[in-house]
Amino acid sequence: MAYWVSTFITIVIIYIAVSIALYYLQDYMLFKPEKLPKDFQFNYDNQKFEEHNLETRDGAIINGIQFKPKGESKGVVxxxxxNSKSIKGWGKFAVDxxxxxxxxxxVDYRGFGKSTGRRSQKAIKRxxxxxxxxxxxxxxxxxxILYGRSLGSGFAAKLASMNNPRMLILDAPYYSLTKVTARYAPFMPLSLLMKYPLPTYKWLKYVQCPIHIIHGTHDKLIPYKxxxxxxxxxxxxxxxxxxxxxxxxxxxxxESYHLMLEDIIRSKPKSIDLTTTSINVNHSSKKA
Structure with a gap:
């Protein structure tokens, strides 16, 4: 057998092996859950909260915490x-x-915190x-109000596309999870391998409520662009x-994040009379 043929076969075998490994190990690479015992007691200083459990139709338990404002509620976020830890740690952001x-x-996704059940994109969406x-x-x-942070941004976009919330807020969202992983494995057939493609861009097309996207210019994991x-x-x-x-x-x-978040939460849809603006004025250097 010619050397180049054996080399080619070796490369193909390695490629297939890596593809198989990527398919079966992606749950471990994408999700970094913190599991909590059933009797774990949540504790948050200076915050009123209640713990809830929802049993799904396939018998899984979705654990969540409801944080309450001091006065009369204006709504619910x-x-x-x-994709990491559990609501044990994420709870500290509720104060915002x-x-x-x-x-x-x-709420904790399946396999996170006290939540149970076999995890899949379809199951989490359901x-x-x-x-x-x-x-x-x-x-x-x-x-x-739907607020999706990083991994949660895709699921929030999906929910918003299927329902009619007051608004959708995406914090450091991704175009699709397939695009994110492609940065690290550019030569792999990810469109075929990804169990969690989470195509945020597809779902956003069908959202009918105001959409607010918050992103940092120095985000190295999910670029600002x-x-x-x-x-x-x-x-x-x-x-x-x-x-x-x-x-x-x-x-x-x-501080800018908190200022813009407050502006977003308190904002109301506005409309203007475009006929009173310069929207149809052409900028030309040939005329004064």
């Missing part, structure tokens, strides 16, 4: 977290919304829709908010 008068519901349906039993959709591209998917409903110098995990350490 369904906060979909990132309770201080504005909103209830905050955080779980979150069941959670959303429970919220609709307690309040009207015009009082529900990703949000620029996403903001063009549904431009009439989308507003991009830029945190200058912000990375992927530190936006909460910037």
């Amino acid at each position: 369904l906060y979909l977290k990132g 919304f309770t201080r504005l008068g909103y209830n905050v519901l955080m 779980d979150l829709q069941e959670v959303y349906n429970k919220l609709k039993e307690l309040t009207t959709e015009d009082r529900i 990703t949000s620029v591209k996403l903001s063009q998917v549904n431009p009439k409903l989308t507003k991009l908010h830029t945190v200058i110098g912000g990375g992927h995990k530190d936006l909460n350490n910037f």
